[in-house]
Amino acid sequence: MATESSAPVHRKTTLSDIAAGCGVSRATVSLVLRGSPLVNKHTRARVEEELRKQGYVYNRAAANLRRRTSSSIALVVNELSNPFFAEFAAGVDETLGEAGFVTLLGSTGESVTREQAVLGSLIEHGPGGIILSPAEGSEARDVLSAIGGHLPVVLFNRELGGRLPQYAHWDRLMLDNQPGARMVTEHLISRGHRRIAFFGGHDDASSTRERHAGYVQAMKAAGLPIEPHWRVQSTPTRIDAVRATPALFEGGSMPTAAVCYNDAVALGLILGLHQRGLQAGRDFAVTGFDDIAEAAMSVPPLTTLSTAPRARGRQAAELLLARLRDPQAPASTVIAPVELVVRESSCPLS
Amino acid sequence: MATESSAPVHRKTTLSDIAAGCGVSRATVSLVLRGSPLVNKHTRARVEEELRKQGYVYNRAAANLRRRTSSSIALVVNELSNPFFAEFAAGVDETLGEAGFVTLLGSTGESVTREQAVLGSLIEHGPGGIILSPAEGSEARDVLSAIGGHLPVVLFNRELGGRLPQYAHWDRLMLDNQPGARMVTEHLISRGHRRIAFFGGHDDASSTRERHAGYVQAMKAAGLPIEPHWRVQSTPTRIDAVRATPALFEGGSMPTAAVCYNDAVALGLILGLHQRGLQAGRDFAVTGFDDIAEAAMSVPPLTTLSTAPRARGRQAAELLLARLRDPQAPASTVIAPVELVVRESSCPLS
DNA sequence: TCCGTGAGTTGGAACGATCCAAATGTAACC
DNA sequence: GGTTACATTTGGATCGTTCCAACTCACGGA
Numbered sequence: 186m187a188t189e190s191s192a193p194v195h196r197k198t199t200l201s202d203i204a205a206g207c208g209v210s211r212a213t214v215s216l217v218l219r220g221s222p223l224v225n226k227h228t229r230a231r232v233e234e235e236l237r238k239q240g241y242v243y244n245r246a247a248a249n250l251r252r253r254t255s256s257s258i259a260l261v262v263n264e265l266s267n268p269f270f271a272e273f274a275a276g277v278d279e280t281l282g283e284a285g286f287v288t289l290l291g292s293t294g295e296s297v298t299r300e301q302a303v304l305g306s307l308i309e310h311g312p313g314g315i316i317l318s319p320a321e322g323s324e325a326r327d328v329l330s331a332i333g334g335h336l337p338v339v340l341f342n343r344e345l346g347g348r349l350p351q352y353a354h355w356d357r358l359m360l361d362n363q364p365g366a367r368m369v370t371e372h373l374i375s376r377g378h379r380r381i382a383f384f385g386g387h388d389d390a391s392s393t394r395e396r397h398a399g400y401v402q403a404m405k406a407a408g409l410p411i412e413p414h415w416r417v418q419s420t421p422t423r424i425d426a427v428r429a430t431p432a433l434f435e436g437g438s439m440p441t442a443a444v445c446y447n448d449a450v451a452l453g454l455i456l457g458l459h460q461r462g463l464q465a466g467r468d469f470a471v472t473g474f475d476d477i478a479e480a481a482m483s484v485p486p487l488t489t490l491s492t493a494p495r496a497r498g499r500q501a502a503e504l505l506l507a508r509l510r511d512p513q514a515p516a517s518t519v520i521a522p523v524e525l526v527v528r529e530s531s532c533p534l535s
Numbered sequence: 536m537a538t539e540s541s542a543p544v545h546r547k548t549t550l551s552d553i554a555a556g557c558g559v560s561r562a563t564v565s566l567v568l569r570g571s572p573l574v575n576k577h578t579r580a581r582v583e584e585e586l587r588k589q590g591y592v593y594n595r596a597a598a599n600l601r602r603r604t605s606s607s608i609a610l611v612v613n614e615l616s617n618p619f620f621a622e623f624a625a626g627v628d629e630t631l632g633e634a635g636f637v638t639l640l641g642s643t644g645e646s647v648t649r650e651q652a653v654l655g656s657l658i659e660h661g662p663g664g665i666i667l668s669p670a671e672g673s674e675a676r677d678v679l680s681a682i683g684g685h686l687p688v689v690l691f692n693r694e695l696g697g698r699l700p701q702y703a704h705w706d707r708l709m710l711d712n713q714p715g716a717r718m719v720t721e722h723l724i725s726r727g728h729r730r731i732a733f734f735g736g737h738d739d740a741s742s743t744r745e746r747h748a749g750y751v752q753a754m755k756a757a758g759l760p761i762e763p764h765w766r767v768q769s770t771p772t773r774i775d776a777v778r779a780t781p782a783l784f785e786g787g788s789m790p791t792a793a794v795c796y797n798d799a800v801a802l803g804l805i806l807g808l809h810q811r812g813l814q815a816g817r818d819f820a821v822t823g824f825d826d827i828a829e830a831a832m833s834v835p836p837l838t839t840l841s842t843a844p845r846a847r848g849r850q851a852a853e854l855l856l857a858r859l860r861d862p863q864a865p866a867s868t869v870i871a872p873v874e875l876v877v878r879e880s881s882c883p884l885s
Numbered sequence: 886t887c888c889g890t891g892a893g894t895t896g897g898a899a900c901g902a903t904c905c906a907a908a909t910g911t912a913a914c915c
Numbered sequence: 916g917g918t919t920a921c922a923t924t925t926g927g928a929t930c931g932t933t934c935c936a937a938c939t940c941a942c943g944g945a
Contacts, residue, residue, distance in 0.1 A: 547901095549900090549901055549902080550901065550902060550903095551901080551902095561901090561902080561903090562903080562904085562905095565902070565903060565904095568902095569903090593902090594900095594901055594902065595902090596901085596902090597900075597901035597902040597903090598901080598902050598903070599902090600900095600901080600902075600903095601901080601902050601903045601904080602902085602903060602904090
């Protein structure tokens with residue numbers, strides 16, 4: 186509420202202009218606009234003609250104010266330049282649009298501070314709900330205080346830190362992280378790898394912890410040891426993954442393969458390896474998570490777990506719409522399955 | 536009475552609640568919210584305490600109604616799943632956010648019909664302006680009637696069909712299409728290619744026509760003939776480019792290289808070539824336009840024209856903000872330069 | 886003639902903020 | 916004490932829509 190910024194709006198034609206223009210009351214015009222069966226069809230025709238003539242544009246904000254409703258949904262994602270989130274956003278917008286809602290976009294760049302600011306700003310525009318993919322390290326309490334009050338929320342991709350008060354029953358759409366990571370780790374093991382690292386992401390994000398747990402599970406089940414320096418953390422972006430690559434090779438026994446937190450990180454690792462003279466898919470096996478479009482086109486093509494982000498976007502929107510229809514329904518947690526897609530980056534141990 | 540275990544659905548707190556809560560008038564609270572110097576500092580402290588205590592959330596919609604202003608901007612792009620537009624959107628949102636505006640997202644999927652619908656829906660939410668990347672074949676008249684009236688518009692990437700009435704002075708942010716396409720065509724010629732095709736896009740989009748013109752210019756300047764079947768049109772998506780690939784080879788003299796409308800199309804062509812047993816970058820030279828992140832990672836890495844989409848997004852937002860600051864300023868047309876990035880897909884003629 | 890009925894229409898009070906002119910209180914000056 | 920000046924505060928109208936109770940009017944039945 187501190188930042189004061191606004192654009193002047195040209196004088197638009199209103200309900201009253203239309204009413205005056207064809208000699209009926211505002212109430213009647215309002216009924217016509219909403220397609221009420223109460224109005225006489227001749228009156229309706231006259232009003233509709235006038236609406237066209239004056240180029241009337243419905244003022245949904247005013248209507249929402251009076252009706253105490255909302256026709257927008259806030260979508261807060263980590264980073265639109267990650268194709269995973271771009272596809273997700275496209276899916277959300279598609280479904281919301283069909284349902285007559287408009288999408289308020291916000292992007293956090295994985296920063297908790299920005300997340301707070303973005304939520305605070307979006308909330309003032311009165312969205313009917315929020316679809317939130319939390320930034321790493323985001324706390325339930327902070328999010329709750331930023332959205333101040335009881336607004337439907339769908340969490341995507343990650344859990345929040347801390348505990349929610351029980352009155353806030355938020356819906357969740359999560360990926361099948363642990364089984365997925367386990368599956369891809371087993372895939373590497375079946376290709377002969379024994380020294381496998383887990384690369385990228387920060388452990389304060391639930392999705393990272395789950396994927397890491399799946400990896401540990403597979404390693405333990407196969408009776409393989411895990412060296413501490415095989416866990417290298419990074420921001421889940423390509424650029425930071427490149428930077429973090431050397432850490433993989435600083436300990437004693439060097440890994441021959443890495444399970445990466447997501448595709449962005451995996452693509453960064455491929456570059457980082459290249460800078461050390463190692464070729465992914467030949468000298469070192471790499472796997473990702475998400476199956477963004479780029480994964481199929483990279484050099485080498487990336488073995489990864491397909492999450493169908495666009496479908497997930499539609500699903501998240503559906504969850505929120507369902508919640509708006511029935512605010513009392515118990516909170517639901519949906520876990521979307523993932524599918525192993527084997528490509529050339531997960532070469533056998535040579 | 537036993538306590539019901541339902542969510543406490545309490546009304547949102549308003550200015551009046553705060554006013555009542557600390558015994559001042561609504562007007563005073565309003566002044567505090569807007570940081571007016573008129574209020575006494577003790578009063579201010581009291582009010583701010585009460586705001587915090589009641590968890591007040593500013594209702595910007597109500598304020599905008601009264602003040603006849605807007606604090607949102609509509610962003611309409613063709614397809615968020617194209618990283619070029621995703622990056623562009625990220626840039627727009629970033630800059631608008633800093634300026635205190637919120638982004639209303641809409642996506643057209645390159646369909647003129649959906650564009651009309653999306654504009655119609657967004658406009659009802661009263662944005663202060665529109666940033667529009669028109670769908671192929673979109674007409675000025677249709678857009679104008681959809682947004683009904685005088686709303687600042689920034690056109691990005693493409694011109695609209697038809698002519699605008701002169702009272703609508705819209706700003707433009709275009710790419711340096713023709714010189715760029717000419718540059719990349721000359722690059723192919725310098726590598727020994729003589730039979731060069733122009734692949735993808737539809738000629739009813741201005742950006743396509745401009746890029747095609749640059750290609751024709753380079754070919755003519757080099758005295759090279761152009762076969763009609765070297766112009767293959769497609770929707771500017773990867774998938775449709777794959778489908779359109781065979782048409783390149785249906786005429787008599789087969790091309791050895793293709794200048795593509797954009798990177799998405801180029802990546803599709805690479806796949807399409809692969810399906811015919813041809814390897815791009817070895818058997819056939821391919822170039823793109825945009826330099827999306829994927830271009831550097833594809834097999835082979837793509838020679839293309841860098842457009843820095845994120846920076847373009849920021850720039851488009853700046854143009855709109857400038858227009859809001861000074862509605863009377865003459866319409867500006869900015870042409871963003873592009874830069875040739877040579878990678879391996881533009882192999883010499885073998 | 887009177888009344889009931891139902892279809893169609895309507896005026897005015899909301900919604901939650903802002904604007905504006907006017908009111909209040911206090912101190913300073915003659 | 917009376918007047919002015921200044922710093923603060925305030926009631927009520929207003930933005931463009933919707934809600935609601937009440938109104939009009941034509942028609943049919945008793």
